[in-house]
Amino acid sequence: MSDTTIIKVTSEAAPTGTMGQKHLALSKNMAMRLWEDEQPGEAKPETQRPYEAIGYVISGRAELHLEGQMVMLEPGNSWVVPEGASHTYKILEPFTAVEVTMPPAVVHGRD
Numbered sequence: 001m002s003d004t005t006i007i008k009v010t011s012e013a014a015p016t017g018t019m020g021q022k023h024l025a026l027s028k029n030m031a032m033r034l035w036e037d038e039q040p041g042e043a044k045p046e047t048q049r050p051y052e053a054i055g056y057v058i059s060g061r062a063e064l065h066l067e068g069q070m071v072m073l074e075p076g077n078s079w080v081v082p083e084g085a086s087h088t089y090k091i092l093e094p095f096t097a098v099e100v101t102m103p104p105a106v107v108h109g110r111d
Helices: none
Strands: 022-026 031-038 051-057 062-066 068-072 078-083 087-091 095-102
Touching: 062 078
Parallel strands: none
Antiparallel strands: 022 031, 031 095, 051 078, 051 095, 062 068, 062 087
16 A cells, blocks of 8 residues: 655745754655855865755845856855755855755755
8 A cells, every 4th residue: 555645834934954954844755955045255175975856946146066067146046955965055145955965964964
């Protein structure tokens, strides 16, 4: 029998992680988080993750540096960070985006 459970999370009541993100939805295979009004600052440390991430920019601007390439992220843009890719980002303007990780980042100890 397949899982037919429906889970609804309201963003106002969504649990907040230690990095400030809201956990909008979590399944066995994916997780969706909301990064809301992230403030400009220095670039984050370069990293590689054992999961892939895709995202969509709602507002603000950020630079995504991925394997020697730089992509400007602006409202309406989407992005993909492949599993294991070396990357960093720098927020340039207050930034709000939705991000999906597969498998869920929390499975790999990333809140």
